[in-house]
Amino acid sequence: MNRFLLSDRSFETINHTVLLIVVALITYPLLYVASASISDPAAVSMGRMWLWPVEITFDGYKRVFADNTIWRGYLNTTLYTAVGTVLHLVVLLPCAYALSRKELIAKPLVLWIILFTMLFSGGLIPTYLVVKGLGMLDTIWAMVIPNVVGAWSILVAHAFFKQTIPEELVEASKIDGASYFTVFLKVVLPLSAPIIATMGLFHAVSLWSQYFNALIYLSDQTMYPLQLVLRQILITSQIGDIGPQGGTHPGEIESLAEQIKIASLIKYSVMIVAALPLLLVYPFLQRFFIKGVLVGSIKE
Amino acid sequence: MQTDKALSVVRAPSRLNKLGKRFVKNWQLYMFLLPALTYFIIFHYIPMYGVQIAFKDFFATKGIWGSPWVGFEHFTRFFKSYYFWRLLKNTLIINVYQLLLFPLPILLALSINEVKNGAFKKWSQTLTYAPHFISTVVIVGMLVAFLDPNTGLINNIIGALGGEPVQFMQSPGWFRHIYVWSGVWQHLGWGSIIYLAALAGVNPELYGVAKVDGATRLQCIRHISLPAILPTIVILLILDLGHFMSVGFEKVLLMQNTLNAATSDVIQTFVYQSGLLNGQYSYAAAIGLFDSVVNVILIVVMNQVARATSENSLW
Numbered sequence: 272m273n274r275f276l277l278s279d280r281s282f283e284t285i286n287h288t289v290l291l292i293v294v295a296l297i298t299y300p301l302l303y304v305a306s307a308s309i310s311d312p313a314a315v316s317m318g319r320m321w322l323w324p325v326e327i328t329f330d331g332y333k334r335v336f337a338d339n340t341i342w343r344g345y346l347n348t349t350l351y352t353a354v355g356t357v358l359h360l361v362v363l364l365p366c367a368y369a370l371s372r373k374e375l376i377a378k379p380l381v382l383w384i385i386l387f388t389m390l391f392s393g394g395l396i397p398t399y400l401v402v403k404g405l406g407m408l409d410t411i412w413a414m415v416i417p418n419v420v421g422a423w424s425i426l427v428a429h430a431f432f433k434q435t436i437p438e439e440l441v442e443a444s445k446i447d448g449a450s451y452f453t454v455f456l457k458v459v460l461p462l463s464a465p466i467i468a469t470m471g472l473f474h475a476v477s478l479w480s481q482y483f484n485a486l487i488y489l490s491d492q493t494m495y496p497l498q499l500v501l502r503q504i505l506i507t508s509q510i511g512d513i514g515p516q517g518g519t520h521p522g523e524i525e526s527l528a529e530q531i532k533i534a535s536l537i538k539y540s541v542m543i544v545a546a547l548p549l550l551l552v553y554p555f556l557q558r559f560f561i562k563g564v565l566v567g568s569i570k571e
Numbered sequence: 572m573q574t575d576k577a578l579s580v581v582r583a584p585s586r587l588n589k590l591g592k593r594f595v596k597n598w599q600l601y602m603f604l605l606p607a608l609t610y611f612i613i614f615h616y617i618p619m620y621g622v623q624i625a626f627k628d629f630f631a632t633k634g635i636w637g638s639p640w641v642g643f644e645h646f647t648r649f650f651k652s653y654y655f656w657r658l659l660k661n662t663l664i665i666n667v668y669q670l671l672l673f674p675l676p677i678l679l680a681l682s683i684n685e686v687k688n689g690a691f692k693k694w695s696q697t698l699t700y701a702p703h704f705i706s707t708v709v710i711v712g713m714l715v716a717f718l719d720p721n722t723g724l725i726n727n728i729i730g731a732l733g734g735e736p737v738q739f740m741q742s743p744g745w746f747r748h749i750y751v752w753s754g755v756w757q758h759l760g761w762g763s764i765i766y767l768a769a770l771a772g773v774n775p776e777l778y779g780v781a782k783v784d785g786a787t788r789l790q791c792i793r794h795i796s797l798p799a800i801l802p803t804i805v806i807l808l809i810l811d812l813g814h815f816m817s818v819g820f821e822k823v824l825l826m827q828n829t830l831n832a833a834t835s836d837v838i839q840t841f842v843y844q845s846g847l848l849n850g851q852y853s854y855a856a857a858i859g860l861f862d863s864v865v866n867v868i869l870i871v872v873m874n875q876v877a878r879a880t881s882e883n884s885l886w
Binding site: 278279282283286287289290291293294296297298300301303304315316317318321361362363365366368369370372374375376377381384385388390391392393394395396397398399400401402405416417419420425450451452455476479480481482483487498499501502504505506535538539541542545546549550553554557560561564565 | 593594597599600601602603604606607608610611613614615616617618619620621622624635679682683685686691694695697698699700701702704705706707708709711712713715716717719721722724727728730731756759760761764765768787788789821824825839842843846847852855856859860862863866867870
């Protein structure tokens with residue numbers, strides 16, 4: 272009995288230690304980026320900054336916020352995310368609700384049509400040709416329509432409706448002469464806040480983070496979402512306007528070394544500016560996200 | 572109501588008629604399906620129809636329908652090309668590598684599940700989920716910054732230990748490790764959610780009984796926790812295998828450069844390059860179709876295997 276208690280205690284110690292190390296390893300890069308974004312870039316590149324900020328400077332943020340491309344990217348992304356999320360819900364919810372009604376005789380056929388798209392797709396090129404053929408290139412529609420809804424979301428929402436909307440309530444309203452449309456708007460939707468939040472959030476996050484659709488469907492730089500602007504700054508290193516030349520002190524000539532340092536400071540600041548909104552918001556909405564993962568895993 | 576009754580008396584109650592009437596009566600319900608079905612037809616089924624350009628020589632002026640048939644020409648050209656094996660090998664290796672790390676989120680979930688301190692448990696969950704909410708572009712931006720040979724964190728550490736700076740992002744030898752492990756960093760916590768939920772569903776009495784019988788914590792994990800999440804593991808494994816060949820190509824594309832192309836060239840990035848950048852629509856569509864077909868075969872086979880060996884399967 273004693274041995275068993277002891278082994279349990281050492282298990283506990285080992286488990287806690289390992290978990291703590293894993294959590295620290297996952298958190299560290301985020302903390303590092305945050306600290307680097309307000310530390311003197313020389314200290315960062317020399318390795319003098321390793322956890323907390325040193326020789327604090329807000330130059331990076333000043334340049335990022337003074338930059339039009341980033342603001343425009345932010346605005347575009349906000350617009351695409353808002354419009355895209357509303358469209359997603361408008362397409363998703365009625366369809367999922369209809370599928371949850373047992374009087375829908377075509378249900379197996381419709382489900383099959385939807386589920387088959389999970390298994391097989393025409394691929395990148397034919398999809399691109401359809402979007403192009405519809406004249407959607409370089410319009411907001413290319414950002415919000417080609418992925419407006421997925422089979423997975425429909426399955427999840429349909430399972431939710433089936434489980435949570437009380438049949439008696441729907442029947443009672445129908446006897447009162449309400450149409451499906453009225454029942455859906457007045458009875459079903461008010462009861463569906465959790466699924467609306469979950470589905471909306473999932474879609475909003477994916478719209479906020481996507482870059483590939485913008486890469487292939489947009490050529491007009493003024494329409495670029497934030498992620499494409501970030502790609503230029505962070506990966507292809509086109510610092511461009513926000514770079515040292517067009518910085519906060521016009522006319523002041525900065526040395527090449529200075530330019531490189533500022534460029535790296537800007538990169539860290541940009542990462543924070545781009546990632547912070549979601550990182551700040553998600554802990555408060557965590558339960559909705561988790562619900563989404565879990566409902567999605569329920570097997571039919 | 573009365574006319575309804577009258578009609579049903581007059582008409583022969585054939586099955587088709589009944590169905591038709593139910594359809595008409597519930598027409599509004601069908602309107603609910605319309606937006607989604609229209610979307611699926613236009614953006615999924617028309618491209619499936621359009622994939623025929625893989626067997627044609629597509630000319631924009633002639634359209635999909637008017638372009639001439641060439642049979643399997645694009646496929647044979649792809650299979651015979653020198654880069655076919657390279658693309659296939661890179662795609663397979665990166666996915667197998669990723670798949671081998673499949674147990675990591677399970678281990679994390681088991682570990683978190685054993686923590687009795689509520690605050691520690693909650694914080695370790697919230698913190699490990701965080702990277703999931705960072706966009707791919709920012710993740711790759713972080714990689715570029717951290718792995719920079721002159722100013723990056725990793726090379727600073729290597730330098731402090733007396734080593735020579737490594738050109739991580741430009742090296743074919745490092746590409747797979749960077750790609751896969753940064754993915755582990757990003758999705759480890761998120762991937763554990765589903766297992767944690769399955770573990771939360773285990774009857775606590777089981778652990779109590781086992782304890783009375785003298786089982787250690789590790790034995791409890793081995794004989795109670797693991798079997799409880801086994802069905803979840805099987806399903807997720809099948810799903811992972813289902814998009815085996817296409818996973819993560821958007822990140823690969825961002826990490827790719829001419830210097831690491833020897834290992835970072837995968838089928839999907841090649842489709843993008845040859846199709847959208849070089850305008851070889853038909854050729855790229857053929858490669859994409861090859862990829863889709865392999866995926867379908869994989870998921871069907873995996874599902875059969877799962878059904879034969881356990882009672883868990885997708886269908």
